[in-house]
Amino acid sequence: MKRTAVLLSAAVLAGCTSLDPAYVRPAAPVPASWPTGDPYLAEASALPNFTHQDVFRDVRLQTLIAQALQNNRDLRIAAANIAAARAQVRITRANQLPRLDASGSVDASPRRDAEGNTTGVQFSPSLGVLPSFEVDLFGRLASLTRAQQERLFATGAAARATRIALIGDIADAWLLYAADSSLLAIAENTVRAAEQSRALTQARLRGGIAPRTDLLQAEQVLETARADLAQQRALRAQDANLLQLLVGAPVDPSLLPGTLDEAAPTIASLPAGLDSRILLRRPDVIQAEYDLRAANAEIGAARAALFPTLSLTGLLGFASDTLAGLFSGGAFDWSAGASAGYSIFNGGAGRANVSLRQAEQQAALSSYERSIQIAFREVADALADKGTLADRVGANQRNARAANETLRLVTARYREGIDPYLTTLDAQRSAYTAERALVTARLAQARNGVALYRALGGDGI
Numbered sequence: 001m002k003r004t005a006v007l008l009s010a011a012v013l014a015g016c017t018s019l020d021p022a023y024v025r026p027a028a029p030v031p032a033s034w035p036t037g038d039p040y041l042a043e044a045s046a047l048p049n050f051t052h053q054d055v056f057r058d059v060r061l062q063t064l065i066a067q068a069l070q071n072n073r074d075l076r077i078a079a080a081n082i083a084a085a086r087a088q089v090r091i092t093r094a095n096q097l098p099r100l101d102a103s104g105s106v107d108a109s110p111r112r113d114a115e116g117n118t119t120g121v122q123f124s125p126s127l128g129v130l131p132s133f134e135v136d137l138f139g140r141l142a143s144l145t146r147a148q149q150e151r152l153f154a155t156g157a158a159a160r161a162t163r164i165a166l167i168g169d170i171a172d173a174w175l176l177y178a179a180d181s182s183l184l185a186i187a188e189n190t191v192r193a194a195e196q197s198r199a200l201t202q203a204r205l206r207g208g209i210a211p212r213t214d215l216l217q218a219e220q221v222l223e224t225a226r227a228d229l230a231q232q233r234a235l236r237a238q239d240a241n242l243l244q245l246l247v248g249a250p251v252d253p254s255l256l257p258g259t260l261d262e263a264a265p266t267i268a269s270l271p272a273g274l275d276s277r278i279l280l281r282r283p284d285v286i287q288a289e290y291d292l293r294a295a296n297a298e299i300g301a302a303r304a305a306l307f308p309t310l311s312l313t314g315l316l317g318f319a320s321d322t323l324a325g326l327f328s329g330g331a332f333d334w335s336a337g338a339s340a341g342y343s344i345f346n347g348g349a350g351r352a353n354v355s356l357r358q359a360e361q362q363a364a365l366s367s368y369e370r371s372i373q374i375a376f377r378e379v380a381d382a383l384a385d386k387g388t389l390a391d392r393v394g395a396n397q398r399n400a401r402a403a404n405e406t407l408r409l410v411t412a413r414y415r416e417g418i419d420p421y422l423t424t425l426d427a428q429r430s431a432y433t434a435e436r437a438l439v440t441a442r443l444a445q446a447r448n449g450v451a452l453y454r455a456l457g458g459d460g461i
Contacts, residue, residue, distance in 0.1 A: 020143055020300030023293060026365060050270065051459045052167050055449060058266035060255040061174050064247055065167055071248030072166055078159035085148075085155040092148040096141045099132045143300035150297060154290035161283035164458030170246050171267070171450045177239035177256055178263035179443040184236055185259065186435045187229040193428070194222035197411075201421065214421040221428060260439055264446035269386075270456065279375040282457035288368040295361040302350075302357040378455040382448060389445040396438040403427070403434035 053062055069075065111122040198218040204210035244251045257263035279285055407427040413419040 020139070020146070020297050021361075023296050025289070026292075026369060052171075052453065055268050055270060055453045056167075056171050056266065057268055058257070058263065060257070061171060061263075061266070064174065064243065064251065064255055065170055067249055068166055068170055068247045069163070072246065073248055074162055074166060075159070078162045081155050082152070082159055085152040089145070089148045089152050092141075093145045096145060101132070138303075140301050143297045147294045147297035147301065150290045150294035154287045154294065157283045157287035157290060160458070161287065164283060164454060166246065167458070168450050168454045170243065171453070172447055173239060173242045173246060174257065175260070175263055175267070175443060175446050175450070177236060177243065178258070178260040179439055180232060180236040180239055181256075181258060182260040182439045183436060184229070184232040186432070186439070187225065187232045190225040190428075190432050191222070191229050194218070194225045197424065197428070198222050200415065209417060210421065217421060217425055221425060225432075260442050260446070264442055267446045267449035269449060270452045278456065279372055279379070282371075282375050282455075285368070285371045285375055285457075288364070288371040292361070292364040292368045295357065295364040299354065299357040299361055302354040375455065379452070382451040382455050385444070385448050386452070389441070389448055393438070393441045393445055396434070396441045400431075400434040400438045403431040407431040 052065060056062060056065065105126050107124040109122050109124065110118045113119050198215070198221075201210055201215045201218040205212060205215050240251060240256065243256075280289075407424075407430070410419055410423045410427045414421060414424045
């Protein structure tokens with residue numbers, strides 16, 4: 001027994017050997033800083049950690065986000081995936097520990113006297129405990145455990161990515177509801193203006209000043225505006241439905257914004273920072289690196305599988321011809337032993353498995369580098385938008401003012417009989433288009449803050 005214990009201790013110490021390749025974090029395959037110059041805005045300050053409360057400052061939006069973090073089903077799925085990954089780590093790690101299996105049996109046979117006559121039934125019970133342990137001489141089991149741990153961490157990063165995506169989706173949907181509310185107000189104003197225009201045209205027709213074609217054109221404008229109004233009502237209702245799906249519970253109408261002018265200023269602008277290494281904290285990049293680490297560990301496990309395995313086994317048990325003597329001193333017995341196994345020929349499967357794991361590691365490396373490149377592109381795109389959105393909003397504001405002033409003037413000229421109704425019709429269409437374009441530009445400017453929140457890795461954890 002002492003020799004067995006010494007052998008077991010030495011084997012456990014030998015199991016500290018690892019055949020994993022040395023892991024070195026790959027260099028980021030992107031420039032060290034963001035693009036600068038037109039149309040980019042240079043942001044020289046280092047990016048501090050931030051939370052979604054720092055970016056989305058409206059209390060109503062924060063309330064919706066808090067409700068979603070409690071109720072959203074995608075987050076519940078992510079939490080279940082983490083629990084499953086954690087259980088898988090425990091399952092894999094259990095292979096590194098000794099195993100005990102218990103067994104018992106009872107055999108029955110006739111009991112005979114000296115003359116061979118049957119006098120009853122004889123029971124021969126036995127109980128045994130079979131301990132077994134695979135000595136991890138070359139670190140195969142430890143490598144597999146490390147691989148599962150890295151997969152667990154990758155699953156946690158994926159859950160965080162899901163959380164950030166959910167917060168961004170809620171902010172986008174909230175802003176879209178605000179934009180569609182503003183477009184709905186524009187449509188309502190257009191309907192009222194079209195009704196007034198039709199009434200004016202009818203009066204001029206009755207007075208013999210305007211032809212009937214003017215009235216027909218005015219009615220076309222009115223019905224088109226009514227159709228747009230009905231569609232806009234449907235779009236806003238769909239925005240509310242989307243928010244309810246994302247939140248995972250009914251949405252209180254008091255938490256919805258009234259107009260985009262009210263909602264857009266509550267989205268804070270974030271500095272991007274010049275150092276692109278900030279991308280290494282994005283959860284999708286973190287997940288890709290953990291996948292790379294897991295693939296690295298699996299190479300070590302495949303290499304270790306090329307070497308012999310050593311198993312220690314033993315038996316502790318009781319055996320007796322009678323139930324009464326099952327636990328007597330003479331019924332106890334034990335045995336111990338060790339065995340080694342090595343595959344002499346398997347058609348090259350072992351080395352092919354190593355090659356497979358190495359190829360998977362190279363694929364994981366490329367995925368990691370690609371995730372960084374995608375992240376860099378997303379930030380650079382958001383910065384390019386940020387550098388031009390103010391100019392686009394300003395141009396649309398000036399265009400909308402000019403279009404509305406033009407509409408006012410041509411309407412007055414039509415009342416006085418100076419201009420034909422076609423001029424008023426064109427001015428109405430131009431003003432309507434300009435107002436909608438301004439809302440679209442303001443929505444893009446507000447959503448740029450959401451895009452930067454996502455691209456820079458969310459809550460800066």
